[in-house]
Amino acid sequence: MLIITALTFKEALRKKILIAAIVLTLLFLVVYGLGLHYIAQDMAVHKAGFMSGGGSLSAGQEQAMQEISKRAFFLLGIYFASSIVSLLAIFSSIGSVSSEMENGMLHAIVAKPIRRRDIILGKFLGYTLMLTFYSAVLFVSILLLNHYIFGSRLDGVTGAIGLFTLQPLILLAVSLAGSTRLSTLANGIIVFMLYTVGVIGGMLEQVGAMPFVNSTTLVRTGIITSLMMPVDSIYRMIVTIITGTTQNPLDAVIIGPFGAISQPSNAMMIYAVIYLIAFLVISVRVFSRRDIG
Template sequence: MTAIIKITFREALGRKVVLISLILAAAFLGLYGTGVHFVAGDLARHPNPMLAQVIYPQLLSFGLYFGGFIVSFLAIFSAVGAISSEIESGIIQTIIPKPVRRYEIVLGKFLGTGLFLALYAALFFTVIYLLIHLKTGMELTGQWNALALFAMQPVVLLAVTLCGSTLLPTIANGVVMFMLYAVSIIGGMVEQIGWLINNVTLQQTGILASLIMPVDALYRKIVHLLMNPTANPLQALQQMGPFGSMSEPSVWMVVYAVLYVIFFTGMAVYLFGRKDI
């Protein structure tokens, strides 16, 4: 299995989608950093502590939200054809006859790609964190836990995408995964609106969407960990908007996300083991 992990990791580094993702990430971080620089400079010249306590957290959550988009798309593209494309091309026929068990192939691909995605996400998070901290002077708490959860987001998508790759053709799997990701994002926004207007139905709809795909719930947890809103009197203003989090997901949602990864990885192993190739 170790050999498959190494091969998968090297393949992940060499894919064109990674190069494209790096270019997009550099463009995004460049624009984002420029925006943070000028906002911080303007507020430094014309001090307004109350406005700063509202704007700076919004900038942080904005960066993490759209940074999560880039990392999540990379996760889907990296795994969408992990199994199906090799079956369609016939490459899998050259691997299976060798003394490698099927579960080792699936787990090797998951661990190799997952390691790459987690490192990529951790680097992305670190750059955004440093931009905000150095430019605005915001004192952020829980950064290590937040980093771990940010790195976990693409791993959640990887697990379910890899499972889909054992069932569906590559293109169909990609469509389904993007729809699931959209359900998570839209559900998260609906839940925030529900908390804002105190609508229980919208809140429950958002929670249901998080159970279907918990990526957005992890993001909302990250926001709470970093901003420590209970210690800030401007909590309500900081947490408003689509990038905020009016209600902190419980630790059980994080546990659920971990079990979610284990379940879908296990399903991928089971389905590939029974697949007629």
């Protein structure tokens, strides 16, 4: 299994998947960092203008406003980073089994003295190493940018890193399972659509939970889509860790559908882990039973 893991990881490096992702991520971080820098400058200018115009804020009001603004921009970064790692997980693995079956590369490997489950688990582990490394670096980069430019606090936030690295692994398991049965193209379309449904459902749930909307139907829709694809729930749990369980009413206005007005339960996190394991088991079972023609 570890031989397949090493080969999968090496493939990601040799085919420059990881390198390309890192280069583009650096670009994203530069743009994001510049955005934070100029937003921080603007906020200081507006505050000075407000005060010189005779305005006044209590210390509590000022702190609350700053905290919400910082959280909003931090969450914005995490939201886009979640999308990036999710797409990397999908596109790096959609053809991991199907394309090798289609072009015959798997024939010589399956004929070796190795169990088919080890091929699948080896591939999963290889991609997991790549995605976990990448996600962790991305999350920490966003965290540090917010800390140094915006002065955001880091305590209590680092715990979210585990959940952040879990997101792509769920998509990886689904993509791998699809790849054992479907063609690369069909698998790509299905996994991407499933991911999109999960994200849109998650947004609808947040909108439905806003005090001025308060729609049970939208919230239920979000829960159902989260059961279909729990990646968005994990993002909402990350948001909950970052913002705290006690919500400021202003969060709904400023953070909006990027926030976690409707917070996922711990049971949903356990469900997400079971979901990942279930798709991994499906991958192994389907691949072990199918003909490789």
